[in-house]
Amino acid sequence: MAKTVVLERKPLSLSERTYLPQIVTGLKTTFSNMFKPKVTLQYPEERPVIPNDYRGVPTLVKDPNGREKCVSCQLCEFVCPPKAIRITPGSVPEDQEDREHVEKAPQEFEINMLRCIYCGYCQEVCPEEAIFLQEQYSSSGYSREEMINNKQKLYELGGTLPDRHYKWDRKKQAELDGNAH
């Protein structure tokens, strides 16, 4: 057994016994903060400014032509560490004029927000730049089912983002320019 050492407590000095210096030091901090600018927000009435590249709720986006960009390659489903994403692939009918050259699109796309850890791997892995973690940070619901975002909800949340590639338009242009064989 360890040896017990009895320590003698030093007697308090007079100023310590009155507590006055300590109170004054504390009040100094209080008063100095009263005149500094406020850092707290009255959430939820006031909302913070979301910085760029913030990783909020994952969403699906459309290109400026209003076409869905996701081709259901399922790479995000594969890379998702908590297995929050679930995709049912489907094919696009050939006769849809506005989606010429697009063959594949998700039939259903579900992200379980109870599982999502906002890591952003899905955005990073997406070869079509179709999934983005955007600025929305607060999601809540009354049931587990409500917390699973389906395809419709994901497109509502995502909206339209600018596109650098216009992959399908370029392909159509190549066809029109005589590269069709």
Add this chain to the structure above:
Amino acid sequence: MISPSKDELVTITLNGVEVEVPNGINAVEAAALHGHEVPHYCYHPKLSVAGNCRMCLVEMGTPMRDRATGEAILEEDGRAKIGWVPKPVIGCATNVSEGMHLRTESDLVNECREGIMEFLLVNHPLDCPICDQAGECRLQEFATDYGRGYSRYVERKNVKPKRTRLGPRVTLDDERCILCSRCIRFSQEVAKDDVLGFVDRGSFSTLTCFPGKELSNNYSLNTVDICPVGALTSTDFRFKMRVWFLKETNSICSESSAGCNTTVSSREGIIQRITPRRNDLVNDTWMTDSGRELYKSVRAENRILRPSAGGKDLPLKDAISQVVDSLSGKRIAVVASCHSTVEEQVLTKRLIDSTNARTFLRGHFGEDDGILLSADRSPNLRGALVTGLIDQYPEDNLNSLNDALSRGEFDAVFVMNEDLVASGINEENLQNVTVVYLGTHSNSSSKHADVILPGLSVFEKGGSFINRSFIIQAFDKSVPGPAGLQSQVTVLAEIIKHLSEEDGTPSELDDIWGLVNNLEGSVLSSLLYSEVKKAVVQLDGSAWSHLNFVEQSALHYPPAMLAAK
């Protein structure tokens, strides 16, 4: 082409190392035997050599000899001087011979591969996120090995039709095709249905069916398997699942007695596709299209999912005790099945012996296509012979049982898998007997059955089948069975346990093989289950050579060893 005997070994120098390889095999195979991969697209080990992809270029040389004297020319340090062929040669059409020198990893070879890859990718679409082949695509794999990572091609790529229907089961994506011609050679040489060909020239070259024909033979999906890129796709599997999600299990096709080796791919307990697995003694690398569709029966509507008696569902334990009550002390006819595994047949035999029942078995026969769909449409008729269930070759009906039933010889019929009415049993004859049905899908037997015991399909259990060449092949469980169901061997073992005094009827496959090994005079008696699981085992079928098997000669049948006799 004269191909020397492949049994004889020759010494070649592969990347500076002397190795022994069988004489006459080509450089691609020789390098593969010693761990050097030579990338290739058009070469396929089971098809003729076309040599049109140029991906397998290697350097080849032979020791130089003096033309006048025939003596070997030596380097200054005394080693033989090698006369390298000034330009690389294609490995697939270069057969090895004694003393040949090969370089498969030199700078020149790598440059060749990079050049070929760049040309192949010039017009190849950026389809990998959509393409079903992604993940098992040779072009994708070699693009990571020998591609340059960016494109120097600034012109617009070709735009070609993306979904041409070649046949009822095959869809062609023209843009992805690299014109390797494997599918054309397969149709000509293996399927013997010459319907595919290239038309047009240069970048207009297109794979197409001959006018008025389509790729509709029963082997068409093999072209999808051998397509090194995603040009030929299976219409059934198209856009259904990415291959990297699939869990692959070794299985055996239960369509016919050919016993094709297969790979069953499933995700989360749902089978997505069946593909052939290479076995040079049985099916090479092929299988039938009809065999690939068998997985659909697993989730078919008429699947029996619960044990029942008199139309009411009940727990398996109660159903088994009802079966035991209705069978004990009765005159029983057992309708065994050639769709059962060897292990199930062993237990069926035990059930028959312990209850003094009589055995009936129906064969299922159809047309023989001379390749991999044999006339015997059951996977394990040979198993019924080997396990001693039957000693005569069965008829394609159960007329003998029907006669016996109309004479009132039995009180109870225990049926495995078989459809009684379709096998020629008069429905009136079934009114007066107790019928117990152990099977996976509902049919007339289950309609007339007093007790229905559900079983597991071939994809949901392990076991082994004996194919037409008396080769015994084991398969694994690919997907879990429906909730609460037990395998047939478990159910049979439970029934036997209650019906007979003999105890210790095993229900685990390894233990059943312990039972098999004790069978005296059986060709299985010296065999271990671990051996069957590990490799293809050829059984001695000479005891049954007097029987009139319905199979006609086909791919690897009769087996080479028997044909030689």
